[in-house]
Amino acid sequence: xxxxxxxxxxxxxxxxxxxxxxxxxxxxxxxxxxxxxxxxxxxxxxxxxxxxxxxxxxxxxxxxxxxxxxxxxxxxxxxxxxxxxxxxxxxxxxxxxxxxxxxxxxxxxxxxxxxxxxxxxxxxxxxxxxxxxxxxxxxxxxxxxxxxxxxxxxxxxxxxxxxxxxxxxxxxxxxxxxxxxxxxxxxxxxxxxxxxxxxxxxxxxxxxxxxxxxxxxxxxxxxxxxxxxxxxxxxxxxxxxxxxxxxxxxxxxxxxxxxxxxxxxxxxxxxxxxxxxxxxxxxxxxxxxxxxxxxxxxxxxxxxxxxxxxxxxxxxxxxxxxxxxxxxxxxxxxxxxxxxxxxxxxxxxxxxxxxxxxxxxxxxxxxxxxxxxxxxxxxxxxxxxxxxxxxxxxxxxxxx
Amino acid sequence: xxxxxxxxxxxxxxxxxxxxxxxxxxxxxxxxxxxxxxxxxxxxxxxxxxxxxxxxxxxxxxxxxxxxxxxxxxxxxxxxxxxxxxxxxxxxxxxxxxxxxxxxxxxxxxxxxxxxxxxxxxxxxxxxxxxxxxxxxxxxxxxxxxxxxxxxxxxxxxxxxxxxxxxxxxxxxxxxxxxxxxxxxxxxxxxxxxxxxxxxxxxxxxxxxxxxxxxxxxxxxxxxxxxxxxxxxxxxxxxxxxxxxxxxxxxxxxxxxxxxxxxxxxxxxxxxxxxxxxxxxxxxxxxxxxxxxxxxxxxxxxxxxxxxxxxxxxxxxxxxxxxxxxxxxxxxxxxxxxxxxxxxxxxxxxxxxxxxxxxxxxxxxxxxxxxxxxxxxxxxxxxxxxxxxxxxxxxxxxxx
Numbered sequence: 001x002x003x004x005x006x007x008x009x010x011x012x013x014x015x016x017x018x019x020x021x022x023x024x025x026x027x028x029x030x031x032x033x034x035x036x037x038x039x040x041x042x043x044x045x046x047x048x049x050x051x052x053x054x055x056x057x058x059x060x061x062x063x064x065x066x067x068x069x070x071x072x073x074x075x076x077x078x079x080x081x082x083x084x085x086x087x088x089x090x091x092x093x094x095x096x097x098x099x100x101x102x103x104x105x106x107x108x109x110x111x112x113x114x115x116x117x118x119x120x121x122x123x124x125x126x127x128x129x130x131x132x133x134x135x136x137x138x139x140x141x142x143x144x145x146x147x148x149x150x151x152x153x154x155x156x157x158x159x160x161x162x163x164x165x166x167x168x169x170x171x172x173x174x175x176x177x178x179x180x181x182x183x184x185x186x187x188x189x190x191x192x193x194x195x196x197x198x199x200x201x202x203x204x205x206x207x208x209x210x211x212x213x214x215x216x217x218x219x220x221x222x223x224x225x226x227x228x229x230x231x232x233x234x235x236x237x238x239x240x241x242x243x244x245x246x247x248x249x250x251x252x253x254x255x256x257x258x259x260x261x262x263x264x265x266x267x268x269x270x271x272x273x274x275x276x277x278x279x280x281x282x283x284x285x286x287x288x289x290x291x292x293x294x295x296x297x298x299x300x301x302x303x304x305x306x307x308x309x310x311x312x313x314x315x316x317x318x319x320x321x322x323x324x325x326x327x328x329x330x331x332x333x334x335x336x337x338x339x340x341x342x343x344x345x346x347x348x349x350x351x352x353x354x355x356x357x358x359x360x361x362x363x364x365x366x367x368x369x370x371x372x373x374x375x376x377x378x379x380x381x382x383x384x385x386x387x388x389x390x391x392x393x394x395x396x397x398x399x400x
Numbered sequence: 401x402x403x404x405x406x407x408x409x410x411x412x413x414x415x416x417x418x419x420x421x422x423x424x425x426x427x428x429x430x431x432x433x434x435x436x437x438x439x440x441x442x443x444x445x446x447x448x449x450x451x452x453x454x455x456x457x458x459x460x461x462x463x464x465x466x467x468x469x470x471x472x473x474x475x476x477x478x479x480x481x482x483x484x485x486x487x488x489x490x491x492x493x494x495x496x497x498x499x500x501x502x503x504x505x506x507x508x509x510x511x512x513x514x515x516x517x518x519x520x521x522x523x524x525x526x527x528x529x530x531x532x533x534x535x536x537x538x539x540x541x542x543x544x545x546x547x548x549x550x551x552x553x554x555x556x557x558x559x560x561x562x563x564x565x566x567x568x569x570x571x572x573x574x575x576x577x578x579x580x581x582x583x584x585x586x587x588x589x590x591x592x593x594x595x596x597x598x599x600x601x602x603x604x605x606x607x608x609x610x611x612x613x614x615x616x617x618x619x620x621x622x623x624x625x626x627x628x629x630x631x632x633x634x635x636x637x638x639x640x641x642x643x644x645x646x647x648x649x650x651x652x653x654x655x656x657x658x659x660x661x662x663x664x665x666x667x668x669x670x671x672x673x674x675x676x677x678x679x680x681x682x683x684x685x686x687x688x689x690x691x692x693x694x695x696x697x698x699x700x701x702x703x704x705x706x707x708x709x710x711x712x713x714x715x716x717x718x719x720x721x722x723x724x725x726x727x728x729x730x731x732x733x734x735x736x737x738x739x740x741x742x743x744x745x746x747x748x749x750x751x752x753x754x755x756x757x758x759x760x761x762x763x764x765x766x767x768x769x770x771x772x773x774x775x776x777x778x779x780x781x782x783x784x785x786x787x788x789x790x791x792x793x794x795x796x797x798x799x800x
Contacts, residue, residue, distance in 0.1 A: 051724030051732045051748070081720060083749035116717025117750035226721055303703065307792050317516025320481060321626055324451030332451045348451070349483035350517035389789050392707050 007141030007157030013237035018147030021128025054086030274390030298326030407541030407557030413637035418547030421528025454486030674790030698726030
């Protein structure tokens with residue numbers, strides 16, 4: 001597997017664009033599209049929030065036929081909680097886009113991210129969409145990645161190349177965070193493209209597995225938003241022999257896709273609002289999968305654990321406390337806790353560890369916290385970030 | 401009902417003391433006791449955390465006989481996760497105290513609050529306990545309230561006087577917060593005293609109801625700790641006719657007890673670590689009690705809602721988002737949201753409200769957010785605080 005440039009436009013047969021159309025007050029890019037030359041297979045996972053943005057609701061209908069030509073995103077406005085107008089606007093936008101791209105309305109997936117409760121600026125979008133489509137380019141991935149950002153501080157993209165039975169196949173991806181990131185999906189948008197030839201059913205299987213182990217393991221602040229989705233297009237332009245689920249090609253493709261999703265997920269967690277560190281919480285030895293998940297989640301969400309990471313303080317008491325209220329069943333007298341590779345608590349009892357060693361581990365930009373419950377064989381993990389002054393600063397006045 | 405001075409020593413037949421014995425490095429008070437002249441009826445509620453402090457474990461055994469003479473608290477060290485030594489130390493401490501107070505070991509309730517994973521300084525306690533007991537005083541409530549503080553910025557106490565069939569009866573209380581406050585119980589300790597004559601079973605009933613609607617409705621950061629408890633002693637020194645559950649006296653007593661618990665709860669939430677505002681989240685019109693509870697809790701825990709309160713930003717999109725992921729069942733097209741008495745979202749749709757009016761409401765020190773789901777008759781509420789820079793500052797380096 002080789003890392004390549006180009007993000008979502010790295011695979012064959014994709015063009016993208018990202019422009020500023022006037023939704024964001026500060027004049028930054030706010031309108032993006034990824035467009036496949038031909039109709040592609042499409043799969044997606046969407047927020048579990050009861051409240052769903054109007055654009056997202058439309059996309060969840062459009063993707064039912066498992067096909068799409070383009071994914072359109074605006075940032076700066078979530079198009080949520082504005083009543084029927086929001087849905088009507090989303091319909092108009094996909095209609096206009098499909099007319100220009102000469103496809104059906106259902107072939108356009110559309111999502112919006114940003115502030116809730118304000119109508120989309122349709123004037124800006126009506127003028128912006130044709131302009132954006134006229135600048136579609138096979139090197140436009142980076143512009144698109146920039147245009148989907150909200151409070152993100154860096155654009156997030158990655159692409160890889162693999163060989164399947166002698167044929168070169170690529171997978172590209174872009175994503176945006178960065179606050180309100182939490183399973184399932186949060187204010188997060190991820191878009192993955194591939195030129196692989198793969199059956200729609202198999203695509204759905206490998207995509208959902210990859211998302212479950214990567215995007216769904218990110219928690220920035222425990223809030224899940226109303227517009228979140230990860231979608232993937234596969235246009236078959238690589239002309240490889242169709243991937244079957246018993247071949248070596250299958251394994252190679254799965255690993256590459258997992259790498260793309262994992263890389264984007266880590267970029268999102270690391271760029272959590274105000275984050276200074278990426279923190280991975282791993283729980284092993286649980287009696288059930290659910291126990292491992294609940295405990296990793298509770299620790300990753302704990303503001304006290306996250307502020308301790310910011311303060312580079314080896315306060316494992318907060319870790320065991322979060323474990324204890326997580327809802328997971330475990331024997332507190334068997335639990336071991338590691339900060340990096342340093343054992344700080346064994347069998348539920350404090351270890352007299354070297355504070356200087358702990359400090360050095362916590363000064364790193366990437367920190368691993370691992371818990372072994374010594375009860376069973378189940379494992380899960382969560383990616384999160386620390387909680388800093390800047391988190392409060394960014395979120396104390398996001399709307400204004 | 402009249403507000404009176406004296407805190408936990410306001411009712412007849414109680415003495416208290418609070419001293420610095422050397423557990424806290426900064427020399428502040430760290431050892432407190434409330435002592436009834438005679439053995440009192442005792443009830444308590446305790447943390448639901450799987451991991452429990454050693455002192456708390458002992459107290460949960462001692463209270464099984466529903467009697468106690470004294471409640472002893474040390475602050476600065478949670479006596480948790482130190483292995484068998486922690487439990488043995490707790491036993492030694494209650495043994496020493498009961499010998500001096502001339503009662504049985506089971507009559508002493510003992511709890512510890514502070515850092516996890518460090519053994520208690522037994523030298524300091526062995527010297528401190530006799531010293532503290534020699535300074536027991538019927539006006540010692542305030543000293544005790546100070547000695548149970550950890551990161552609290554103010555001591556928290558209240559007392560009221562009521563008349564039951566012509567007899568004066570008092571209820572006093574003290575509590576400590578302030579981070580890690582969340583149902584059920586958190587790093588929170590509450591101690592209530594009364595001189596009322598009341599049957600133990602009835603006491604248990606009214607106490608648990610009061611706690612459920614007050615202390616269990618506080619959330620500062622969603623973390624629940626390993627040492628938390630609220631206990632209540634009733635020593636019968638007021639000589640009132642025993643309270644029965646069909647009398648007017650009963651209603652008067654319940655209201656007074658609820659007032660004491662509610663006052664202490666609000667003091668805790670308002671003094672949440674780094675808090676600048678008390679925020680009450682009320683959810684009405686839910687289809688079930690569980691739905692109302694889940695939604696109030698999710699909104700009260702949301703870091704995005706709490707930072708918006710700090711920033712005095714009427715960002716109700718974060719409120720509806722938290723409602724949506726709370727797990728509560730509701731129709732997003734029926735939800736109304738109020739900030740103070742200002743309607744900002746009706747039927748799930750944004751209202752064009754006056755931002756200046758909203759700003760004025762959010763500048764207050766106490767903010768009410770209310771949600772009406774317009775689906776049923778169930779109501780619940782949570783008390784919380786905003787999330788400020790100081791929360792991060794306080795918790796980034798609590799241990800050191």
